[in-house]
Amino acid sequence: MAAAPAAEHAQRSWPASLLAADVPLEYRTPGGHYFGQTGFAVVDEAGGPQFWAGMRHLGGIQVLGYPISRPYLGQDGLQYQAFQRGVLQWRPDSGETWLANVMDWLHDGGHDDWLLSLGVPRQRKDDGSLTDFAQIKAARLRWLTNAPITRYFMQAGAAQPSPIDSTERGIAVYGLPTSLPEQHGPFIAQRFQRGVLQYWTEAIPGLPLKGTVVGALAGDLARQAGIFPAAATAAAAPPVPAVIGHVALSRSSVAQGRTVVARLWAPLARRVAGTIGDNPLLLAQRGSWWVGIGGVERLETVGALPLRLVAEDQHGTLHAGPELVEHVAVSSGHYPLERFWIGQAQLALLTPETIAREVALLGEVTTRLTPQRLWSGAFQRPLNAPITSPFGARRSINGGPPNTAHSGVDYGAATGTPVPACATGRVALAEGLTIRGNAVYLDHGLGVYSGYAHLSQLHVRVGEPVERGQVIGQVGATGFANGPHLHWEVRVGGVNVAPVEWIVPGAIHDL
Numbered sequence: 001m002a003a004a005p006a007a008e009h010a011q012r013s014w015p016a017s018l019l020a021a022d023v024p025l026e027y028r029t030p031g032g033h034y035f036g037q038t039g040f041a042v043v044d045e046a047g048g049p050q051f052w053a054g055m056r057h058l059g060g061i062q063v064l065g066y067p068i069s070r071p072y073l074g075q076d077g078l079q080y081q082a083f084q085r086g087v088l089q090w091r092p093d094s095g096e097t098w099l100a101n102v103m104d105w106l107h108d109g110g111h112d113d114w115l116l117s118l119g120v121p122r123q124r125k126d127d128g129s130l131t132d133f134a135q136i137k138a139a140r141l142r143w144l145t146n147a148p149i150t151r152y153f154m155q156a157g158a159a160q161p162s163p164i165d166s167t168e169r170g171i172a173v174y175g176l177p178t179s180l181p182e183q184h185g186p187f188i189a190q191r192f193q194r195g196v197l198q199y200w201t202e203a204i205p206g207l208p209l210k211g212t213v214v215g216a217l218a219g220d221l222a223r224q225a226g227i228f229p230a231a232a233t234a235a236a237a238p239p240v241p242a243v244i245g246h247v248a249l250s251r252s253s254v255a256q257g258r259t260v261v262a263r264l265w266a267p268l269a270r271r272v273a274g275t276i277g278d279n280p281l282l283l284a285q286r287g288s289w290w291v292g293i294g295g296v297e298r299l300e301t302v303g304a305l306p307l308r309l310v311a312e313d314q315h316g317t318l319h320a321g322p323e324l325v326e327h328v329a330v331s332s333g334h335y336p337l338e339r340f341w342i343g344q345a346q347l348a349l350l351t352p353e354t355i356a357r358e359v360a361l362l363g364e365v366t367t368r369l370t371p372q373r374l375w376s377g378a379f380q381r382p383l384n385a386p387i388t389s390p391f392g393a394r395r396s397i398n399g400g401p402p403n404t405a406h407s408g409v410d411y412g413a414a415t416g417t418p419v420p421a422c423a424t425g426r427v428a429l430a431e432g433l434t435i436r437g438n439a440v441y442l443d444h445g446l447g448v449y450s451g452y453a454h455l456s457q458l459h460v461r462v463g464e465p466v467e468r469g470q471v472i473g474q475v476g477a478t479g480f481a482n483g484p485h486l487h488w489e490v491r492v493g494g495v496n497v498a499p500v501e502w503i504v505p506g507a508i509h510d511l
């Protein structure tokens with residue numbers, strides 16, 4: 001077999017213009033991922049080793065640690081890549097990635113005395129009476145006599161209990177035991193074909209907590225023993241990133257009705273677009289980074305919501321596909337239930353037709369995109385008045401099912417109370433609506449809008465610029481209202497989101 005070079009893109013260097021960019025520690029590359037923590041990339045090569053897929057399949061950095069070598073050709077003609085906790089082996093005949101028996105390599109290389117000085121038990125021999133693999137396996141598994149180590153072995157880095165037989169998963173990652181558990185100073189250690197597990201029995205500051213099990217760094221041990229080719233462990237230039245090299249979400253889990261802020265590192269992108277669920281992710285370029293905001297619907301299903309990205313590179317090539325899909329975990333907003341009893345005259349306003357017409361009109365107005373951000377800083381709370389109905393409240397009308405959710409927040413206040421703009425922007429709508437009564441919607445740029453409803457008086461006209469704090473109307477009870485109040489909304493890309501996030505100073509405003 002001919003010696004295969006490392007992935008071609010792992011050897012190209014960057015355009016000089018990228019060197020000054022604010023580069024994340026780790027990022028996607030074409031077909032893989034670069035880990036700046038140790039300075040090596042892990043990639044899937046077309047028609048060659050699939051170390052990136054294999055790494056993720058085996059549990060990622062949780063199980064393997066970071067890469068500590070480039071792919072290299074072993075003396076047996078197979079390709080390998082070393083990680084802190086183990087060494088991946090590519091099997092071209094089956095197209096699979098396995099962990100190599102690196103602790104057995106160290107034994108074969110005569111390193112057991114040195115390993116013992118580090119607290120690694122010597123490799124123990126069978127008595128030689130067993131030759132059948134199933135019998136050897138059964139005998140070796142009986143060496144799992146330390147309960148915490150055995151539990152850790154069976155879980156093998158998986159966050160969830162494995163669907164396959166847990167002994168098989170442990171063997172896939174660590175191999176069979178090659179020693180009994182032995183006390184070595186502050187921990188009990190057990191040696192396996194592919195690694196060493198340590199159960200810490202003493203509390204020593206700066207070392208793993210007493211009572212925990214950790215995987216010793218078998219790959220690092222092998223590197224220290226000098227068993228990798230020197231060229232494979234020499235640092236390489238950081239590879240060129242994928243067109244979207246890094247995605248950072250403001251939070252990994254977001255409640256229904258909240259705003260998501262995503263930062264994308266995309267120095268090679270000319271344009272980027274995206275969606276969150278069925279709604280737009282609104283993106284603005286900030287040097288090599290793009291900042292996107294998107295709203296999660298207040299009635300969104302709890303679970304994983306896809307955030308899809310499309311990017312055009314500097315040659316005009318479009319990039320999409322599964323590697324540009326992130327997932328946002330949507331959690332319950334824990335919104336309260338409200339019951340209303342209203343008379344026929346008010347109820348007549350709420351026909352499916354009037355609701356649909358108003359939804360369509362406001363949808364059209366609030367999904368227009370002004371590419372500049374017109375606001376700065378946190379939004380101003382429009383009234384210092386009690387909240388009479390919170391955002392997102394599930395609403396049951398006259399005993400019906402609670403199948404709607406409040407699109408804004410209601411403040412109880414006397415008719416005529418002046419209503420200020422919550423932020424600087426431009427008037428996008430100022431007119432009488434059937435349900436919201438006299439209403440004003442302000443465009444704050446980047447797809448962010450605020451709305452004010454049930455007003456008795458309107459003080460602004462469409463197209464007019466308004467300053468934060470400028471009075472735009474007065475509190476009233478026009479439209480579908482059972483008394484004077486201000487209904488205040490914030491929309492992101494047409495999606496009603498919880499206004500409270502926008503009045504609390506925080507990351508949302510620093511777009």
Ligand SMILES: [Zn+2]
Pocket residue numbers: 389406407408409410486487488
């Ligand atoms: Zn309301």
